[in-house]
Amino acid sequence: MALVDVIMPQMGESIAEGTISKWHKKVGDKIAKDETLLEISTDKVDSEIPAPAAGVVAELLFQETTTVGVNTVIARINTDVNATVSAVAPLPLPVASKAAPVTESTPAVAVSAPQPSVSSGTLVDVIMPQMGESIAEGTITKWHKKIGDKIAKDETLLEISTDKVDSEIPAPAAGVLAEILFPEQTTVGVNTVIAKIATGAGVIVSAPETAPNPAPTVETVSAQQSITVTQQVIHEPVPGGRFYSPLVLNIARTEGVSMSELESIPGTGSNGRVSKNDILTYVREKKSGTLASPSQKIAPPSYSSPKPAAPITYTAGRVDLIKMDTMRKAIAEHMVRSKHTSAHVGSLSEADLTTIVKFREKNKAAFEKREGFNLTYTPFFLDAVVKAIKDFPMLNSSVDGDTIIVRKDINLGVAVALENGLIVPVIKNAEQKNLAGIARSLNDLANRARSKKLMPDEVTGGTFTVTNPGGYGNLYGFPIINQPQVAILGVGAIKKRPVVIDDAIAIRSMVYISMSYDHRIIDGALGGMFMQKVVYYLENFDVMQAV
Amino acid sequence: MAHITYIEAISQGLWEEMERDSSVFLLGEDIGLFGGAFKVTKGFLQHFGEDRVIDTVLAETAILGAATGAAVVGMRPVAEMQFADFVTTGFSQLVNNSASIHYRWHLPCPMVVRLPSGAGIHGGPFHSRNPEAWFFHQPGLKIVAPATPYDAKGLIKAAIRDSNPVVYLEHKRLYRHIKGEVPDTEYIVEIGKGDIKRSGNDVSIITYGSMVHMALEAADVVQNEYGISVEVIDLRSLMPLDTELIFQSVRKTGKVLIAHEDNITGGIGGEIAALISDQCFQYLDAPVKRIGAIDTPTPYCPTLEEFFLPNTKKVIAALQELAAF
Numbered sequence: 092m093a094l095v096d097v098i099m100p101q102m103g104e105s106i107a108e109g110t111i112s113k114w115h116k117k118v119g120d121k122i123a124k125d126e127t128l129l130e131i132s133t134d135k136v137d138s139e140i141p142a143p144a145a146g147v148v149a150e151l152l153f154q155e156t157t158t159v160g161v162n163t164v165i166a167r168i169n170t171d172v173n174a175t176v177s178a179v180a181p182l183p184l185p186v187a188s189k190a191a192p193v194t195e196s197t198p199a200v201a202v203s204a205p206q207p208s209v210s211s212g213t214l215v216d217v218i219m220p221q222m223g224e225s226i227a228e229g230t231i232t233k234w235h236k237k238i239g240d241k242i243a244k245d246e247t248l249l250e251i252s253t254d255k256v257d258s259e260i261p262a263p264a265a266g267v268l269a270e271i272l273f274p275e276q277t278t279v280g281v282n283t284v285i286a287k288i289a290t291g292a293g294v295i296v297s298a299p300e301t302a303p304n305p306a307p308t309v310e311t312v313s314a315q316q317s318i319t320v321t322q323q324v325i326h327e328p329v330p331g332g333r334f335y336s337p338l339v340l341n342i343a344r345t346e347g348v349s350m351s352e353l354e355s356i357p358g359t360g361s362n363g364r365v366s367k368n369d370i371l372t373y374v375r376e377k378k379s380g381t382l383a384s385p386s387q388k389i390a391p392p393s394y395s396s397p398k399p400a401a402p403i404t405y406t407a408g409r410v411d412l413i414k415m416d417t418m419r420k421a422i423a424e425h426m427v428r429s430k431h432t433s434a435h436v437g438s439l440s441e442a443d444l445t446t447i448v449k450f451r452e453k454n455k456a457a458f459e460k461r462e463g464f465n466l467t468y469t470p471f472f473l474d475a476v477v478k479a480i481k482d483f484p485m486l487n488s489s490v491d492g493d494t495i496i497v498r499k500d501i502n503l504g505v506a507v508a509l510e511n512g513l514i515v516p517v518i519k520n521a522e523q524k525n526l527a528g529i530a531r532s533l534n535d536l537a538n539r540a541r542s543k544k545l546m547p548d549e550v551t552g553g554t555f556t557v558t559n560p561g562g563y564g565n566l567y568g569f570p571i572i573n574q575p576q577v578a579i580l581g582v583g584a585i586k587k588r589p590v591v592i593d594d595a596i597a598i599r600s601m602v603y604i605s606m607s608y609d610h611r612i613i614d615g616a617l618g619g620m621f622m623q624k625v626v627y628y629l630e631n632f633d634v635m636q637a638v
Numbered sequence: 639m640a641h642i643t644y645i646e647a648i649s650q651g652l653w654e655e656m657e658r659d660s661s662v663f664l665l666g667e668d669i670g671l672f673g674g675a676f677k678v679t680k681g682f683l684q685h686f687g688e689d690r691v692i693d694t695v696l697a698e699t700a701i702l703g704a705a706t707g708a709a710v711v712g713m714r715p716v717a718e719m720q721f722a723d724f725v726t727t728g729f730s731q732l733v734n735n736s737a738s739i740h741y742r743w744h745l746p747c748p749m750v751v752r753l754p755s756g757a758g759i760h761g762g763p764f765h766s767r768n769p770e771a772w773f774f775h776q777p778g779l780k781i782v783a784p785a786t787p788y789d790a791k792g793l794i795k796a797a798i799r800d801s802n803p804v805v806y807l808e809h810k811r812l813y814r815h816i817k818g819e820v821p822d823t824e825y826i827v828e829i830g831k832g833d834i835k836r837s838g839n840d841v842s843i844i845t846y847g848s849m850v851h852m853a854l855e856a857a858d859v860v861q862n863e864y865g866i867s868v869e870v871i872d873l874r875s876l877m878p879l880d881t882e883l884i885f886q887s888v889r890k891t892g893k894v895l896i897a898h899e900d901n902i903t904g905g906i907g908g909e910i911a912a913l914i915s916d917q918c919f920q921y922l923d924a925p926v927k928r929i930g931a932i933d934t935p936t937p938y939c940p941t942l943e944e945f946f947l948p949n950t951k952k953v954i955a956a957l958q959e960l961a962a963f
Contacts (some may be wrong), residue, residue, distance in 0.1 A: 338892045341920040367673050367892050367923040 095144040096216070096284065099159050099164040102133045110158040111165065116148045122168065129166070144172035152420050162218055162282060215264040217286035219279050222253045223547030229253045230417050231285065232314070236268045242288065249286070250543075252417040255550050256514070257543045268289035321337065326506035333363070337368050346374045363494050391398040408457040418512040423525045433490075433609040437569055438618050440604045442626040444585055450599040450634050462531065469505065470530035471629065472582050472604075473557055477501050477521045477529075479624035480555060485613060486621050487554045489575040504553030505533060505575055507540040508562065514540050515573060517553040519533050527638050536570060557582065567603040578618070580625070603628075640820050645813040646845030647787035647820055648752075649678050651794035652716065654824070656686055661715060661797055665692040665701055666718030666752075669863045675720045676754060676813055689846035698728030702751065706803075709749040714798055715730070722755035722807070723767040736803040746801035750794070754850055756809040756899055757931070757947055762938035768847075768931075770876055773805045780829055781876040783807040785850035789816035789874050793826025800829060807876075809848045809899075814849065814888040833879035835888070838869035841960050844910055845897040846873040849948065853897055856953035866961045876906060879915060888914055892923030893960045897953060902930040924963040929956050 099109050109131040116129075125141040128148070133136075150170040153159055217231050229251040236242050248268070252258075256298035269289040275281055332353065335343075335517050336629060345355050346377075348370065356373045358365040415423070458466040480487045480501050488497040501522040504515040516536035521529060536586040539545050555576055560568025572578040583603035590599045602626060608618045641757075643648070644882040658661045664679060669886065670693040673680030694701050698719060705715040719725045725732070732751065739747035757766035773779050780802050784790040797804035835850060836857050843853040850872045857868035871887050873880060888894050894914055896907035907928040914926055929948045937943045 335891075336923045338923040339839045364963065366963070 093170045094149055094167045095146065095170055096126060096164045097143060098141070098216075098282075099131070099163045099165050099546070100138075100140065100159040101222065101248070102131075102138060104635050106161060108158050108160050108167055112137070112156055113149055113155055115139075116151075118148050118151055120148045120221070122146065122148055128168075142168060143226065144168055144170050144195055147306050148424060157354060158187055160214075164216055165429070185322070213290050214287045215266065216284040217248060217260070217263060217288060218281045218480060219281050220258075220260060221281040221286050222258060223255050223551060226253050226255060226547065228280050229277050230248050231273055232257070232416075233275055234271060236272055238268055238310055240261055240268050242266065242268055245539075250286075250600060253547075254417065254421045255547055256545050257418065258545075259543060262288060264288050264290050271530075333358075333365070333393045335365060336367075338367055339365050342370050346370075348377075350376065357492050357494050359494065363496055364490065416511065418509075418514075422512055425456060425574065426571050428573050433572045433575055434578070434611050435572060435607050436610040436613075436618070437605060437607050437614065438615065438622055439567060440606075440619075440622045440626055442602050442604060442629040443590070444600045444629060445467075446601050446634060447629060447632050448585065450638075451630060454638050455464065458527075458530075462534075464534045467533075468532060468555070468585060469559065469582070471632065472580075472625075473503055473521060473533065474526045474553065475502065475507070475528050475625045475632075476557055476580060476629035477524075478628045479621055481522065483617060483621045485610070485617060486578050488577050489554075490577065490609065490611055491575075498554045500554065502552050502554045503529075504556035504576070505536070506556065506558035507537050514545065515541050515556060517551065518547050520553065530638070557579070561585065561602070567605040569605060572605050572607055572609060576604055577611075577619075578615060579606040580622075639821060639866070641802075641817055641857050642787050642820055643814050643818060643882075644784075644787050644790050644808075644816045644818075645676065646676060647791035647818075648808055649680070650796055651791040651853050652679065652798075652818070653682070653685075654794045655795055655798045656690065658683070658803035659798075662693065662714045663690040663715065664718065665705060667694055667696055667701075667720045669674070669693060669718050669788070674718060674808075676810065678718070678752075678808075681682065682732035683860055690824045696726050698726075700728075701733050701892070702731035702736065705749045705751070706731055706739070706747065709736070709803070709843075710739060710743075710745055713954065714750075715747045716750040716752060716798060718752045719754070721761075721765045721767070721881060722753035722769050723764050725751065725769060726755055726823065726869050732803065732805075733773070733776045737776050739778075740802065741778060747803050748798075748801050748803050748807050750797045750800075752794075752806045752808060754810050754813075756811055757913050757936045758811045758899075758945060760938060760943060761810075761936070761941050762926070763935040766943075768807075768898070770805070770807060770898075771900055771905050774877055774906045778803070779877060780804045782829055783809075783847040783871065783876055784827075784874060785812065785835075785847055785872055786816065787820050789827050789833070789872070791820055792825055793829065796829050797828045799826070805849060811848055828861075828879040829872065830880060832874055832883040833872045834869065834883070835872045836870040838867040838891070839855065839894060840867045840891055841893040841957055842869045842871060842884075842891045842949070843895045843957075844871045844887070844907075845871065845883055846876060847901055849897045851954070852950045852953050853945075855950045856957060859954055860957045864958065864961065866957060868957060870959045879910070880911075881917070884910065885913065886916055888918045889921045892921055892926075893963070894922075894926045895929060895956050895960055896926065897929045897948060897956075899931055899948060900926055901933045903933050927956055927960055929953060 102109060110133070111129055112132045113130040115127045122128060122142045122145065123501045124143070124145040127139045128142045129140050130137065136173060146168040148166065150167040153165050159165060188501070222229060231249055232252045233250040235247050242248060242262045242265065244265040247259045248262045249260050250257065251260055266288040268286065270287040272285050282636055335353065352473050353365065356365050356369055358369055360366040448466070451468065455466045487501055500520050501520045503521040505518065506513050506515050518529060518536065524532065536545070536549060553573060553576060555575040556579045558568070558570045558579060558581050560601050561579045562572070564584045565582040568581045570581045572579050581604070583605065584601045585600050587598050588601045589596050590601060604622060606618060606622055641916060652664070662681060666674070668675060669679045669689060670683040670691045679691060698916055701717050705717040708715045734939045736747055736749060739745055753769060755768050757768070759766070770783065772779055773781055778799060780795060782793045782804060795804060797806050836854055838857065843857070845853045846878060850870065853870045853942040869887050871892055896910050898907050900904055906928060911926040911928060915922070927950055931947050934946060937946050
C-alpha cells in the first residue's frame with residue numbers, strides 16, 4: 092500500500108508550530124485530493140489544510156488542540172483505493188511514503204525499498220532542511236550513520252551541501268536510524284523526507300543486508316505546495332514590505348492598480364519608494380498602452396559557465412577528472428554572473444599602516460589574554476571601511492534596474508578561504524560595532540566558516556565585501572564584486588617599504604588597497620574619494636582607543 | 639503704486655485709519671514724542687495730538703488693560719508693545735480679559751495689539767520672541783503676521799476695523815529690509831485669507847512672516863538647480879487659518895514643509911501638520927515636515943543665532959529631502 096504523509100505546513104517564515112484545531116476526517120474516511128482534511132491555527136493565520144492526495148485516511152497522529160512543530164507528519168493517507176484501514180491498526184513500519192499522482196484506477200503499487208525491520212516504536216522523519224530563504228534543494232554529502240545505528244538527539248546524522256552553505260544536520264530525535272531514503276551525492280528538494288528514525292523504548296532494528304542504494308523513488312507529499320496555494324487565497328496580498336504613501340495607495344485605488352501591479356512599479360523615491368510621479372507615470376503608460384507588460388520583459392540571461400567553443404580534448408589516464416562540488420559550482424556561477432552584471436572598474440591605493448602596526452603590537456598580548464583569540468589586522472581594515480561607508484553611503488548599495496538601493500545597514504562580508512573554496516560570512520550591522528566588536532564577530536564567523544557551522548543567515552545580506560589578497564603575501568589583487576553589492580575592497584600584504592615623507596626616506600609599514608566597484612553607479616571620482624577615506628581612517632587611527 | 643518699506647506700510651495703514659475713524663487711537667511706550675522705538679509712529683503725535691497718541695507708563699498690563707476698557711466702551715485702540723517679548727507682562731489682560739469679552743458680555747472688543755517680533759537682529763533672548771503660539775492657543779483672539787508691505791498695510795487696516803482683539807505681528811527684520819508695491823488707493827487684506835506667493839507642483843511650503851522670503855528664495859534655488867517646483871503659501875493670518883487654501887495646495891503637491899521662525903516644539907506648525915494629516919491623509923506622498931528655530935532661548939551671539947534660526951539653506955535642504963522621498 093502507498094502511504095502519503097501529511098505534514099504540519101509552515102504557515103509563515105517565523106512560524107515554528109501549529110495547533111490542530113479540527114480534524115475534518117476520521118481514520119477510515121475517504122478523502123479527495125485537496126479536500127479539507129483538517130484545520131490548523133498558528134500565531135499568524137488559521138487555515139484549512141487540504142489533503143495532498145486522494146485516498147483513505149490511514150492515520151491521524153495527533154489529537155485536536157495538539158500543538159506540533161512544522162514539518163512534523165501529522166497524518167497519513169493511504170492512496171491505495173482498495174485500502175481498508177481499521178481505526179486502531181498500527182502502521183506497519185517502516186514504510187516509505189509515496190506521493191506519485193494516483194488516479195482512481197491505478198492499481199496499488201507496493202513500494203519495494205530494501206527495508207530494515209524495526210520491531211516497534213514511532214518513526215520520526217528527517218527532512219532536508221531549508222538552509223536559507225532562496226534555497227530550494229540540498230545535496231547529501233555524507234551520512235554519518237548507517238541503518239540500525241543508534242543516534243542521540245542533535246547528534247550529527249548527515250552532512251549536506253547547498254548553494255550557500257555546507258552544514259551538518261543533527262538528528263531530530265533520539266533512536267535508531269530506521270531508513271536512509273537517499274544515498275550520498277543525491278540532491279533532493281527541501282522538506283523532502285530523507286531518513287527516518289525509530290524512536291521509543293524497545294526498538295529493535297535488524298540492519299538490512301545492503302544499504303538502500305539506489306533509494307526508492309520516494310518523495311514526500313505535495314502537501315506543502317497545495318497548502319501554499321491555499322494560503323495565498325486566504326491572505327490579502329501583502330505589499331512585500333514596501334512602503335506606500337497614503338497618496339500612492341489612493342491613486343492605486345482610484346485608477347484600479349492592483350497591489351501586485353503596484354509592487355511591480357519601479358520606485359524612484361528614497362529606498363525605492365514608489366512616488367506620486369512613479370504611479371502617475373505608470374497609470375499614464377498603462378492607459379496609453381506603452382507599458383511593457385511583465386511578459387514582454389526581457390528574461391535575465393543565464394550565467395552558467397560558458398561552454399568552450401571547441402571541445403576540450405585529453406587523453407584518458409593523462410588527466411585527473413574532478414567533479415565540481417556544490418560550492419565550486421556556486422562560486423563559478425556567481426563570479427561569471429557578477430562579471431556579466433557589473434561594469435567592473437578598479438582603483439589601487441596605498442596606506443601607511445605604521446601607526447596601526449605599532450598599536451597592534453602594543454595591545455595584542457593583552458587582547459589575546461582577554462578575548463582568547465589573536466587580534467589580526469583585518470578588523471582594523473573593516474573598521475576603516477565602515478567609517479568610510481558612512482561618509483559615502485553610495486558604496487553600500489545595490490542596483491535594481493534603474494533604481495539604486497542605498498542601504499543603511501552596513502553588513503560587511505569578509506571572504507574566508509576554505510580548504511576547497513571560499514565563503515563570505517557577513518558581519519551584520521558593523522556600523523554598530525567598535526573595533527573589538529568587529530574583531531569578535533569576525534573571529535567567531537571565520538572559525539565557524541572553517542568548521543562548517545555557519546547559519547544560512549550569516550552568509551547572506553552582505554552590503555559590502557572585504558577580501559584579503561595579501562593573505563599569502565601578495566601585494567594586491569583584483570577582486571570580483573560580490574553581487575548584489577557594488578564594491579569589493581581587497582587588502583594586500585603589509586610590508587615594510589622605504590617611503591618618502593617630507594623629502595626624507597623612512598621605513599614604514601605599507602599596504603596596498605585595491606577596490607573593484609560597479610561603474611554603473613560609482614564613478615572613479617566617488618570610488619577614489621571613498622578609498623582615500625579608507626586610507627585616511629587607517630593612517631589616522633586613534634591610538635587612544637581601547638581594544 | 640508706491641514702492642515702500644514694510645515699516646512705512648504699517649505707518650501708512652495706521653495713519654489712514656486714524657484719519658478715517660476718530661475712534662482709533664494709539665497707546666504705548668515712547669510712541670508719541672519719541673515716535674516709537676522703531677519710529678512706526680513718528681510724526682503721529684504732532685498730527686493727531688496727545689489725546690490720540692498716548693505715551694504710557696512702562697507697564698504692559700496697564701496698556702493692555704486700558705486698551706481693553708476703551709474697546710469695550712466703543713473706541714478702537716491700537717496698543718504697541720515696544721518688543722513682542724514684553725507682552726508677557728500684560729498677558730493676563732489679553733488672554734483672560736480681552737479674549738473673553740465677547741463670550742462673557744456679548745460686546746465687541748475692537749482692539750489691536752502690535753507686536754514687533756522676531757529674531758535675526760542679534761537681539762538676544764529678550765528682544766527676539768515669536769510669541770504667536772501663546773495666543774494661537776487662546777480662543778477669542780485673532781492673529782495676523784504679514785510678510786510684505788502690501789499685506790502689512792492691508793492687514794493693519796483690517797485689524798483696526800475688526801470687532802475682535804487682534805494680535806498684529808510685525809517682524810522687526812522686515813521693517814526696513816523689505817520693500818514692495820502698495821496701491822495708492824484704499825484697500826484692505828481680509829483677515830483669515832492666505833495668499834499663494836508662488837505657485838508650484840512638487841512641494842508646498844506653508845509659512846508666514848519672515849520665513850515667506852526665505853521660502854521664496856529657496857523655491858527659486860531648488861527650481862533652478864534641481865527642477866523642484868515649489869508652491870509657497872503665505873498664511874498672512876494665523877487665526878483664523880485659511881485651511882481651505884492649505885488643503886488645496888497639499889492636495890495638489892502631496893508633500894508639505896511647514897516653516898516658521900518660532901521654535902518647533904509647540905509651534906503652530908504642529909497644529910497645521912495635524913490638520914493636514916486629518917483632512918488630507920490620502921493625499922500625502924511624504925511625511926509632513928516642519929522647520930523652525932531650535933528649542934532654546936534666542937542666542938545673542940550672531941554665529942549662534944544663525945545656527946538657531948531657520949534660514950534659506952535649511953529650507954533648501956528640507957525641500958530636497960522631501961522631493962527625494
